[in-house]
Amino acid sequence: MDEGERLVLDSGLQISVAKRRSPLSHFQLITPFGGDVLRYRDAESGEEVSLQPGSAHYFEHVLFIMPPLGRDGKPLRWRTNTPKRMSKLRDGLTELKHHGAIEVNAYTANDHTNYFFVTRQHPLENLETMLDFVFTPYLPQDRFRKECGTIGDEIARGENDSMSELFRLWDAQAHVKHGGRIPIIGTQESIRRITLDDVLSMHDTFYRPSNMMLIATGDVDAKAVADVVQRKLEALGKADYRPPPGEVSQEEPRGVVAADNFDSPLARADVSRKKMLGGWKYLLEPLSMRPEELIDLHVAAEIAATALYGMGSLNREALVRAGTDERTFTGYNWDFRDRGCIQVQGDCDDAEGFRSLVAENAAGLVAAGLPPGEVEYARNKILTDNEKNRESLLSFGQMLAYAGAQTRNPLDYFSILRRFKDISHGEVNALLPRLLDTANMTFALMVPERA
Amino acid sequence: MGLPLDPAIASMLRETEFSRQDSGNAAVYTNHAESSSQAAQLSLVRSYGSAEEAVRAELLVDIYLAGVRKGCASFPTADSLTRAFYMARTQQPSVHTERWRDMLEFVVKVHVPAGERGVSAMGSAMDIVAEMMAQPLLRDAAHSERILELAREEVIRSLEDRIQHHPSYAYSLFDLRYFPQDSPLSVPGLLDLARNATFEDIIRAYEGVFAASSPVLLLSGDSPEGIASPVLGFAAQSAGQGTLPPLEVLEMGPVGKPVAEEGPSEQTQFLRAYTLAAVPGERERSALRLVNRVFGGGWTGRLMQVVREKHHLVYGIYSGYQEYRNMIRLGTEHDPRLLGRITALTQEIAEEVFSGKFQDEEFRKVQEQAIEEMLTARGPLRSCDQPSFRIDEAHRLHVKRAGVGLAEQYETLTSFDPAEARHIALHYLSPGRSQIFTYGRA
Numbered sequence: 001m002d003e004g005e006r007l008v009l010d011s012g013l014q015i016s017v018a019k020r021r022s023p024l025s026h027f028q029l030i031t032p033f034g035g036d037v038l039r040y041r042d043a044e045s046g047e048e049v050s051l052q053p054g055s056a057h058y059f060e061h062v063l064f065i066m067p068p069l070g071r072d073g074k075p076l077r078w079r080t081n082t083p084k085r086m087s088k089l090r091d092g093l094t095e096l097k098h099h100g101a102i103e104v105n106a107y108t109a110n111d112h113t114n115y116f117f118v119t120r121q122h123p124l125e126n127l128e129t130m131l132d133f134v135f136t137p138y139l140p141q142d143r144f145r146k147e148c149g150t151i152g153d154e155i156a157r158g159e160n161d162s163m164s165e166l167f168r169l170w171d172a173q174a175h176v177k178h179g180g181r182i183p184i185i186g187t188q189e190s191i192r193r194i195t196l197d198d199v200l201s202m203h204d205t206f207y208r209p210s211n212m213m214l215i216a217t218g219d220v221d222a223k224a225v226a227d228v229v230q231r232k233l234e235a236l237g238k239a240d241y242r243p244p245p246g247e248v249s250q251e252e253p254r255g256v257v258a259a260d261n262f263d264s265p266l267a268r269a270d271v272s273r274k275k276m277l278g279g280w281k282y283l284l285e286p287l288s289m290r291p292e293e294l295i296d297l298h299v300a301a302e303i304a305a306t307a308l309y310g311m312g313s314l315n316r317e318a319l320v321r322a323g324t325d326e327r328t329f330t331g332y333n334w335d336f337r338d339r340g341c342i343q344v345q346g347d348c349d350d351a352e353g354f355r356s357l358v359a360e361n362a363a364g365l366v367a368a369g370l371p372p373g374e375v376e377y378a379r380n381k382i383l384t385d386n387e388k389n390r391e392s393l394l395s396f397g398q399m400l401a402y403a404g405a406q407t408r409n410p411l412d413y414f415s416i417l418r419r420f421k422d423i424s425h426g427e428v429n430a431l432l433p434r435l436l437d438t439a440n441m442t443f444a445l446m447v448p449e450r451a
Numbered sequence: 452m453g454l455p456l457d458p459a460i461a462s463m464l465r466e467t468e469f470s471r472q473d474s475g476n477a478a479v480y481t482n483h484a485e486s487s488s489q490a491a492q493l494s495l496v497r498s499y500g501s502a503e504e505a506v507r508a509e510l511l512v513d514i515y516l517a518g519v520r521k522g523c524a525s526f527p528t529a530d531s532l533t534r535a536f537y538m539a540r541t542q543q544p545s546v547h548t549e550r551w552r553d554m555l556e557f558v559v560k561v562h563v564p565a566g567e568r569g570v571s572a573m574g575s576a577m578d579i580v581a582e583m584m585a586q587p588l589l590r591d592a593a594h595s596e597r598i599l600e601l602a603r604e605e606v607i608r609s610l611e612d613r614i615q616h617h618p619s620y621a622y623s624l625f626d627l628r629y630f631p632q633d634s635p636l637s638v639p640g641l642l643d644l645a646r647n648a649t650f651e652d653i654i655r656a657y658e659g660v661f662a663a664s665s666p667v668l669l670l671s672g673d674s675p676e677g678i679a680s681p682v683l684g685f686a687a688q689s690a691g692q693g694t695l696p697p698l699e700v701l702e703m704g705p706v707g708k709p710v711a712e713e714g715p716s717e718q719t720q721f722l723r724a725y726t727l728a729a730v731p732g733e734r735e736r737s738a739l740r741l742v743n744r745v746f747g748g749g750w751t752g753r754l755m756q757v758v759r760e761k762h763h764l765v766y767g768i769y770s771g772y773q774e775y776r777n778m779i780r781l782g783t784e785h786d787p788r789l790l791g792r793i794t795a796l797t798q799e800i801a802e803e804v805f806s807g808k809f810q811d812e813e814f815r816k817v818q819e820q821a822i823e824e825m826l827t828a829r830g831p832l833r834s835c836d837q838p839s840f841r842i843d844e845a846h847r848l849h850v851k852r853a854g855v856g857l858a859e860q861y862e863t864l865t866s867f868d869p870a871e872a873r874h875i876a877l878h879y880l881s882p883g884r885s886q887i888f889t890y891g892r893a
Binding site: 021022023024091093094097098100101102103104118120121146147148149150151153154156157159160161162268269270271272273311312313314316317320326327328347377380381384385387388390391392393394395 | 463485486487488521528529530531532533534536537538540541542562564601604605608611614615616617715716717718749750751756759760762763764765766784785786816819820823824826827831832833834835836837839
């Protein structure tokens with residue numbers, strides 16, 4: 001497999017290019033500023049700065065705004081990028097769609113925000129447009145404030161979905177200080193506290209080129225991409241290096257806020273059965289760990305989750321025999337820059353019984369280790385699913401984006417893939433105590449309101 | 452004046468076409484694709500005479516298939532079955548049903564890698580499928596009662612989950628009320644059916660699918676002939692070729708006052724259907740697809756640009772042209788206090804667009820977007836060079852028999868000028884002919 005190439009411009013912007021045979025190309029511009037980031041160290045002053053929950057997501061919504069065009073068809077230039085009001089605004093999404101892009105969007109994850117498009121036509125011109133709106137915040141004050149309405153509805157939609165609420169509850173029980181305890185999107189209250197000044201400061205901090213990654217996949221040429229980006233950064237006055245913000249440890253302690261909520265479960269009128277979400281958080285230390293160690297933890301966590309709870313594992317089969325609900329019982333892991341979790345979920349009538357079974361089973365496997373055959377099965381399943389997912393250019397690009405958010409190098413995706421192939425069962429087992437620490441385990445129960 | 456034809460697009464779309472060469476009792480459609488994967492889809496399709504019969508049969512076959520997935524003689528649990536596929540380095544094939552109107556389709560869908568590795572994997576995967584279908588524990592007297600109850604409960608839970616997902620439940624309530632000829636049974640009705648079905652009912656329904664079905668095999672990849680034979684062996688169980696009927700257009704009937712269904716959704720689920728004055732032909736349908744894009748068929752449509760981007764009332768609002776239900780239907784969910792504003796705004800936008808009040812440039816933009824998007828399909832985004840994209844298109848064309856091929860659609864789409872689209876919109880669409888349907892707290 002051609003693994004691509006990586007360039008770093010003078011500004012510090014990383015460009016990773018993975019050429020694939022496709023009629024399309026896919027570009028992603030990523031900042032490691034996600035929902036989990038509630039504190040950072042200012043690069044210039046060295047001081048630690050706190051952020052309102054939902055800041056990264058709010059920013060993702062408003063960064064598509066572009067200034068109006070003048071009579072000559074060129075963007076108008078104003079003394080300020082934050083006028084009180086402005087009409088005939090453009091938005092980057094529409095600009096790209098009107099210039100042949102097929103898929104255009106952005107999302108905020110826990111550990112990164114990603115602006116992306118897929119196109120067949122005008123790939124480099126469209127890339128310039130995306131660089132324009134991502135690197136130049138144009139935020140009329142009235143428009144900025146109105147975005148609260150849209151995001152408020154997005155929050156309400158999430159609250160109207162029972163499973164989303166169960167995941168939110170688990171995160172709040174599991175994390176003591178980490179930003180992961182609060183939803184990426186923030187709350188109705190926190191988004192109203194985000195000011196325009198905050199957002200401009202965040203842009204200057206998190207959207208400087210030295211802090212960002214561009215990933216290009218599909219029908220792309222690395223040199224042509226780098227040339228376009230360099231020229232655009234020069235035009236925007238962003239070609240010189242300015243140091244990125246400092247990552248700060250979230251100082252998340254071992255242990256959880258609450259081991260369970262069984263005394264006061266989440267009660268909802270729109271669920272008909274008791275549902276449990278349980279599992280373990282685990283912590284990574286990207287500031288002190290070598291990239292190889294980070295990769296090994298990510299790889300071991302996915303193999304462990306698959307071997308423990310993935311469909312087809314002998315352990316899952318044993319848990320079903322022991323009484324978990326075969327129809328709904330499942331497990332998986334989530335992996336971010338400085339934390340992750342292994343979770344199980346399923347319908348359950350007996351919350352205490354469910355927890356005991358899962359906890360005792362995991363403790364036994366931590367003590368005895370996963371058998372080699374189970375690591376082999378998990379390896380096969382992960383690699384087979386990964387091969388299928390790579391078929392879609394969008395999925396392939398997203399896998400590079402998530403790898404990049406975790407290690408700061410998107411092409412580490414290929415190192416992760418190689419590690420899935422050669423990590424030994426002994427190496428996986430050596431990391432199990434860190435991944436399945438009983439002190440980091442919590443269970444969240446949701447019940448029908450009338451029960 | 453239409454847009455100029457782009458030979459590159461025309462060529463890419465022609466490469467998605469399949470050629471037919473029947474084998475035994477099956478209609479076999481083959482496409483050559485240079486890709487990292489290959490795909491095969493076997494569809495066994497039969498007509499039940501009425502949608503209600505087909506819905507009942509589908510539910511019973513779903514229970515049967517849930518039981519089959521619980522294991523067979525060699526792989527006696529659901530986990531051991533899944534494990535067998537992955538150890539053969541393939542994902543578990545999807546064995547499921549699909550239904551439209553009175554037609555029920557039993558589907559076996561397999562993805563394998565390209566080349567010889569894929570041919571070998573297809574053989575292994577279909578060996579396991581054949582065994583799980585031939586000797587399921589569900590049919591073993593020692594296990595059948597337990598497996599049947601597990602399977603029944605699984606289907607009951609999936610039906611209950613449908614009620615709990617508010618946006619999709621709102622759509623199913625709308626369909627039940629306005630398209631009983633396609634959606635004749637409510638979810639509670641299906642729950643009753645699932646609870647009361649006997650073992651004999653379920654076996655009879657499963658065997659009934661094969662008894663009178665027409666097999667259609669779709670193959671796309673770099674060695675389609677190589678992956679065909681293991682699937683053809685399975686198709687031999689079915690009755691044989693019949694002619695599949697083309698999909699006909701249903702009509703909703705007269706619209707009336709707003710209808711509000713009560714349920715536990717805190718947000719109001721808002722649906723609004725604009726019915727067409729008559730059933731359009733293929734060319735008019737293409738124009739209406741474009742008019743729907745102007746109205747609300749994506750981010751750049753008026754609904755999103757006005758209701759979200761101008762007024763910031765909702766996170767998302769989209770419309771879709773339901774060609775085989777002869778309507779344009781929009782959907783959103785919102786704060787219940789906004790019902791009046793959403794009602795008024797959607798109506799204002801409909802009044803403008805349906806009366807042809809859109810700029811030539813706006814129309815040209817959606818026309819160009821529609822053409823580009825023909826090259827891809829979502830969920831996740833796939834491009835027209837991929838076998839999975841091509842199989843889905845072939846399924847629409849040769850199994851559902853809906854519409855025309857992509858190359859022909861492309862030629863039609865490019866041929867419109869804005870004036871013709873306006874004329875068609877005026878003829879078929881009226882803002883006064885709408886039905887509002889909401890679901891949520893009273």
